[in-house]
Amino acid sequence: MFVLYLHRVTASRDGQGQILQRFPEKDWEDNPFPQGIELFCQPSGWQLFTERNPPSFFVAVLTDISSERHYCACFTFWEAVESAQVMLPAGVEGEAQESSSLVQPAQLFAPKSLVLVSRLDHTEVFRNSLGLIYTIYVDGLSASLENVIGNLLTCTIPITGGAQRTISLGAGDRQVIQTPINDSLPVSSCSVAVLFRQLGITNVLCLFCAALTEHKILFLSSSYQRLTDACRALLALMFPLKYSFTYVPILPAQLLEVLSTPTPFIIGVSSIFHSETQELLDVVIADLDGGTVTIPECIHISLLPEPLLHQTREALSMILDPELEVADLAFPPSTVSAPSLKMQDKEIRAVFLRLFAQLLQGYRWCLHIIRIHPEPVIRFHKAAFLGQRGLVEDDFLTKVLEGMAFAGFVTERGAPYRAIDLFDEVRGDFNRRPLPFPRLDEGTVQWIIDQATAKLQTAPPAVKAEKKCMVPSGPPIAAIMERNGSALANSARRLEVVRNCISYVFENKMLEAKKLLPAVLRAMKGRAARHCLTQELNLHVQQNRAVLDHQQFDFIVRVMNCCLQDCTAMDEHGIAAALLPLVTAFCRKLSPGITQFAYSCVQEHVVWTNIQFWEAMFYCDVQNHIRALYLESNEENHVDEGPQEEKSALEIASEQRRLWPTMSREKQQELIQKEESTVFSQAIHYANRMSYLLLPLDTSKNRLLRSSGLGDVESVSNSFVTNSIAGSVAESYDTESGFEDAESSDVANYVVRFINRFVDKVCTESGVTNEHLKGLHIMIPALCCCESPPEQGKGPKLLRPSLLVGEECVMEGLRVYLMPDGREEAAGGNIGGPPLLPAEGAIFLTTYRIVFKGTPTDPLVGEQVVVRSFPIASLTKEKKINVQAQVDQFIQEVLQLRSCTFQVLRIAFDEEVASESAEVFRKHLHKLRYPQHVRGTFAFTVGQSPKQAMQPKAKEKNPSLRYRRFSAPLPGSGNAKKTIGRPYVTRKKYTPPTWEQRSSQHFQEDDEDEISDRSTLTPSTIIKPSDKMTMSHLVERACCRDYQRMGLGTLSNSLTRSKNEPFRISTVNRMYAVCRSYPGLLIVPQSIQDNTIQRISRCYRQNRFPVICWRNSRTKAVLLRSGGLHGKGVVGLFKSQNAPTAGTCQSQTDSTSLEQEKYLQAVINSMPHYADASGRNTLTERAVAMTLPSLAGKWGSIRASGRMSNYVLNMEIGSRLAGKDLLSAQHNGAPSEASFLRQHRASLYIIGDKSQLKVTPDPLQHWEVVPIEVFDVRQVKASFKKLMKACVPGSPSTDPSLAYLRTLEESEWLSQIHKILQISVLVVELLDTGSSVLVSLEDGWDITTQVVSLVQLLSDPYYRTMEGFRLLVEKEWLSFGHRFSHRGAQTLAGQSSGFAPVFLQFLDCVHQIHLQFPMEFEFTQYYLKFLSYHYVSNRFRTFLLDSDYERIELGLLYEEKGERKSQQVYKSIWDYIDRLNKKTPVFFNYMYAPEDGEVLRPYSNISNLKVWDYYTQEVLSEGPSYDWELVQGQPEHVEVEDRQDSSAPQTKRKIIWPCYDNRSRVEPDAISKLLEELHNLEAELGQVPERWKDTWDKVKASQRTEARQEASRQWALLLGTGCGSHGASPLQLSWFSLWLLGAELFGPSPLGSRPPVRGSEALTRSLAARRSYEGTLYKKGAFMKPWKPRWFVLDKTKHQLRYYDNRMDTECKGVIDLAEVESITPGTPTMGAPKTVEEKAFFDLKTTKRVYNFCAQDVQLAQQWIDRIQSCLSDA
Secondary structure (H helix, E strand, O other): OEEEEEEEEOOOOOEEEEEEEEOOOOOEOOEOOOOOHHHHHOOOOEOOEOOOOOOEEEEEEEEOOOOOEEEEEEEEEEEEEEHHHOOOOHHHHHHHHHHHHHOOOOEEEEEEEEEEEEOOOOHHHHHHHHHHHHHHHHHOOOOOHHHHHHHHHHOOOOOOOOOOEEEOOOOOOOEEEOOOOOOOOOOOOOHHHHHHHHHOHHHHHHHHHHHHOOOEEEEEEOOHHHHHHHHHHHHHHOOOOOOOOEEEOOOOHHHHHHHHOOOOEEEEEEHHHHHHHOOOOOEEEEEOOOOEEEOOOOOOOOOOOOOHHHHHHHHHHHHHOHHHHHOOOOOOOOOOOOOOHHHHHHHHHHHHHHHHHHHOOOHHHHEEEEEOOOOOEEEEOHHHHHHHHOOOOOHHHHHHHHOHHHHHHHHHHOOOEEOOOHHHHHHHOOOOOOOOOOOOOHHHHHHHHHHHHHOOOOOOOOOOOOOOEEOOOOOOHHHHHHHHOOOOOOOHHHHHHHHHHHHHHHOOOHHHHHHHHHHHHHHOOOHHHHHHHHHHHHHOOEOOEEEEOHHHHHHHHHHHHHHHHOOOOOOOOOHHHHHHHHHOOEEEEEEOOEEEEHHHHOOOOHHHHOHHHHHHHHHHHHHHHHHHHHHHHHHHHOOOOOOOOOOOHHHHHHHHHHHHHHOOHHHHHHHHHHHHHHHHHHHHHHHHHHHHHHOOOOHHHOHHHHHOOOOOHHHHOOOOOOHHHHHHHHHOOOOOOHHHHOOHHHHHHHHHHHHHHHHHHHHHHHOOOHHHHHHHHHHHHHHHHHOOOOOOOOOOOOOOOOOOOOOOEEEEEEEEEEOOOOOOHHHOHHHOOOOOOOEEEEEEEEOOEEEEEEEEOOHHHOOOOEEEEEEHHHEEEEEEEOOOOOOOOOOOOEEEEEEOOOEEEEEEEOOOOOHHHHHHHHHHHHHHHOOOOHHHOHHHHOOOOHHHHHOOOOOOOOHHHHHHOOOOOOOOOOOOOOOOOOOOOOOOOOOOOOHHHHOOOOOOOOOHHHHHHHHHHOOOOOOOHHHOHHHHHHHHOHHHHHHHHOOOOOHHHHHHOOOOOOEEEEOOOOOOOOOOOOOOOEEEEOOOOHHHHHHHHHHEHHHOOOEEEEEOOOOOOEEEEOOOEOHHHHHHHHOOOOOOOOHHHHHHHHHHHHHHHHHHHHHHHOOHHHOOOOOOOOOOHHHHHHHOHHHOOEEOOOOOOHHHHHOOOOOOOOOOOOHHHHHOEOOOOOEOHHHHOOOOOOOEEEEEEOOOOOOOOOOOOOEEEEEEOOOOHHHHHHHHHHHHHHHOOOOOOOOHHHHHHHHHHHHOHHHHHHHHHHHHHHHHHHHHOOOEEEEEOOOOOOHHHHHHHHHHHHHOHHHHOHHHHHHHHHHHHHHOOOOHHHHOOOOHHHOOOOOOOHHHHHHHHHHHHHHHOOOOOOEOHHHHHHHHHHOOOOOOOOOOOOOHHHHHHOOOOOOOOOOOOOOOOOOOHHHHHHHHHHHOHHHEOOOOOOOOOOOEEOOOOHHHOOOOHHHOOOOOOOOOOOOHHHHOOHHHHHHHHHHHHOOOOOOOOOOOOOOOOOHHHHOOOHHHHHHHHHHHHHHHOOOOOOOHHHHHHHHHHHHHHHHHHOOOHHHHHHHOOOOHHHOOOHHHHHHHHHHHHHHHHHOOOOOOOOOOHHHHHHHHHHHOOOEEEEEEEEEEOOOOOOEEEEEEEEEOOOOEEEEEOOOOOOOOOEEEEHHHEEEEEEOOOOOOOOOOOOHHHEEEEEEOOOEEEEEOOOHHHHHHHHHHHHHHHHHO
């Protein structure tokens, strides 16, 4: 109890209450002091009044943190205070005093409150007690206030259900306390009746429904007590449900913001704050004083279902207005007495109690008891209740059952054995019919009287014993529904049809069953027929399994699907529940070992994705098993008794709860453990069932999983959430995240998450132990991965493609048809052969490729596997097309994907593939094809994460240098290190900056001012000694290696500035400041300073000034390359020298032009024959004649003929060649003599673009300009598109051969090849006659690169080796900045520019040359195809980015060699080729027989050119053969399968299909075959196989020796005669030697069988050359092992010491690599060593891994072994 008063008043008259006294002064233990009680005593605020108000009384209700309600009875009266006592703020003191003389009365009254806080609600007792205290105080009675308050706080309140009790507070008073019958029953006094009088029947019913469906309700009144009464009345009407949301009957003014809370509430507010409530949009407002209820437009309140609503209204009308019943009577009764308010109150509550009994009738039959011990756990099956009551569509009851109040109701009242109250009794007796008055038992009555008389003297019990009993369940719902007449009628005839049909199916009378099928399908619309079906099917399941034949299975599945299609997600009629055990029982045998269950065909139903369904099913099954558990134990105990009546689960639970206290501790623990095990086993069972029904057979069918929001189970779980919350969660499922969430590879993850959440929920609620729960979570992912249901019968099984190391599947297979395109071979057509297309299979999207894998639809070739794939990076066009297909009528759309690797995929998605899946496939494809940055390409994402790659390994010594990467040091910086990225003094590895740091740098573009500023910063070109380390990596680059090979200069010579050298390596571009697209080291004339170079570079496009890239070793003529000239440079360079100049701008242009001229002159001066000449460069005829013999180069043929003899140059060459002249060439494509030869020959020819070089020749200059017409990149793109359509047409044409030739001609591709070859041959001629050539076309990185590369290839045999060709590509294409990324459209930025195959054109030219000179190239055509494929595949990093500068920026250029993060994932294509070349001769040309110094001059006429078979051939059996790992071992695998399957006699005959088989692999050439068989034989004999190249070299060497020794006629015939200038070709000899070797090895034994020992000896003899020494040595075993004699072989070739058990043993027991040997030292005998051997015969071999102990037979042998091993080590 507290006494409160007004504590402080401000000028605005607002005050604050303060507690004066409280009793008791310390809190009760079970009842803490409620904070903020002063707010509730004056809800409108503490204020002063000018007159004394009468005392007031009301009860406020507070709710504490544990949901306990505290009733605060507040009795307020007013006491007078003087004006002076009012505290005013300092600032307004004077003003308040002035106004007080006019307005302020002499006396003010302040409120004072007496508050009684109780957890019991006895309003009248509170009112009387506080009124008594006030009366004693006011009237000055003699009673002691302390005594009264002490008695009040310690008085005893009687227990519930007890009799009335009278108490006195010690002031002569009498207080009568009456407690309610039951604690759970609310006390309403007459508040319910008052509420109906204030608002009326309709409004109160509306509020009642709003409260049950969890809306916000606000009461307004000027009376606080009426607010409390109205709120109490509404709660009383809701009995037996309890309100669990915010409940504040009187809300103080300071807490009005509570009204904006999002959760439901019932709140009362004084009507003086009416205006503040106007803005509330989602609150139902009841004005008690005005009698209105206001419902906002945005709220829909669900009302009671009919006819309950009507019946309730009628009943209420009769109670509230009893005269209504007799109002129409002609002779009404004289008086109709209206009952008192209290009586009306109870009658109204009785109506609502009956209403709830009707609403929830039969609810106990839908309770599932899932645990009995230690505490009952009960769940309610909402769907079954609504279904059985026929109220599925009823909005009101659905919301009530989902609400928090009903959840509490189930928890509180679900227990089967507890104390029962009024509601249980009303519901149990609801349908009881009245019986006649019974006869009473007199004996019982008399016994009770005697007992009472005996105990009359004893005191009454202080505590009422709680009586527990079995809670009555009432009649089952079915009985209620039948009685009410609302059961669904279904004719017995229909059910009979269903029964007959099912019996026909199982009797295998399928014809009769099919006749009845339409009637059955119609009957399935009715619920009874569906129930009948499930019952009938159940009869045919024996021991949980029923195996059917195909027809029966299809029929049963169809009926099941029909049955399920009308089921809602709730399954309120229990159809899906009844079918669930059946779908895992019915099955059929597809093939031996493969069984298909019915569940695989009924997955497409929404009910399976509803977690509420699974929970209800689980609880139902658990209840049945728990019931069975106790029934079994009862049967054991009552064996001899008669038949027992079936007990329900709740009855069993009630009995068990009654017995629980009487059981022993051990018995209790045993029951708990049994129940927990039962629940756990059911959880495992359901996890399996859910995986069966949720995991789709085909992952493209995950529409159901996505659309139902399976990923967000919280939105549909069976927990009780408010409507507003549940709605928001349900809608939160991200439907737009299809790009990530719709990935079919995630379906298993979805299902795992779904099952995990289900298991978590049901197991936590059912009390499963944590250990069991963990075990379940470990098991579920395995279920979803391995428990994949068997494949469906429809369509062939999806075949998975092989993947590279690091290649990952982005999108699992979508079932598609691969449609035929315009190529005839695969589709049969005129050529004949089996139609391999169309094929049915799946399309897979990986990080690297698009792969189709499937089988032909034609049954004749249905066993073959068809694979067609291409790298994603090579995709050039994607479009949707319409195709007239005869494959399947359900094809939705055809997607045509075209690749620049000459492949077309025309895929038609199967009807089962959702259109969204196809769209997701396209989006993924686009995202992978065009990554944001080159770091997103496969070459980067395969091996390592980009973040790791970019982390610097060591801490920065000088971090400031990182931000000045490409700027030169300032003047006066002394020995500042000019580094690329960081100092190289301590570490040689280039470490690029992190992305975060790099993003802050802004590299400036190549504008002129920036470069000229930089040029002033580097006055000297001599590298300081400290800078030499900076160059270490640049020197290793291909450019620099090639410069040194050709003798164009070394870095050391350039540093010393040796005047003897005409050229030097300039480091002017080492920071890439002069030209971003050039390499760091360049060859320039010795006399040209670096600052001159910087100025010259501005005249050329992209600053690509002329640099030397090759020098003819014989004539010393040089080949230069540059970009085209800018306009101003052209004018300055070629204008007349004595022309007048105007203005400074012109003079500046002139100075640059003069420097250009000086530069070109320096190039000319470098040529040796120019050293003595002065003025014009004229060569005498003698000089020309001296050069002529060497001109007779090799023209296009396998053998050079004397055709060049008539091509003698008898005049000096001057080549002003117009484009037209160039085209008028000879029959072989060489320029005609008339136009090609002129009187004068220049020292330097500049080949430039005709459109830019429209100038007249200057006779004073020593160079000539050759303007030619070249095609631009746009023409290359257009030509390539047409070429692709010609070689890989999209659709078949009527006459394929004509169409092909016509389209090929229209493409002009061969014309462009012709043009490039023609220009290249011209340049070769000029260089070979001693003139230098500068190729200056376009920007200097496309056609220039093609021409310059081809010229070097034709002129220098070195570039025709594998090593040289690699160097050529690295130098001219990579270092000199061909824009691979831009031309290949490798990133999103390049998407608009499209694909331009400049490099492919160059490779095609090399292919044409290779065809004409097959013996001049070390590599094969396959090597060129391999490069063509992989330069666009993005598998390797080699061809990424546009220049060395960009590669340095990304840290690609100077990756340390030997530091491979993964040996399997190669970053460089060259490393990959090297490794592959060591394993297999796939890149090696056996016909390679080069002639030293040979210059090639290929024919370039179109008639001499061939269409490259790379454009037209394909291998459908394995896909492109350029990813070597993917195609290894496949043919052998197929053969083994064929051999197993066929019983026919084996034949060695092979059929090789065009476009299907890889001919070179199925039928390899003889040399490859012999090498392979030799390798296999070595392996079979236990020898370490030798590398094929070593074998080949040995055979060639032995063949040469034999050829020299035996130059007989046989050899001469074999070699052939008249070979011309080629000399003897080793080809035939090599082949013959191998053949001889093979014959010697294999003898007469068939290929593949193991040869006899004789063959083994022959092999030993032939391999003896490799073994430099062999014999027996004793060897000490490893730790704790004995000495043993072993046969040792020292192999000098392989640099190995091998040992065997004995001399005849073919299996090597161990190998010691001599590369690991550190030393050989004399040894000492150890334990177990041979006794007879001298001590000096021991020696030790120490390797990096261990020390080997050896012992020879004597000292001499030991010394021989030591000497031999030492000589091997010294040779290495």
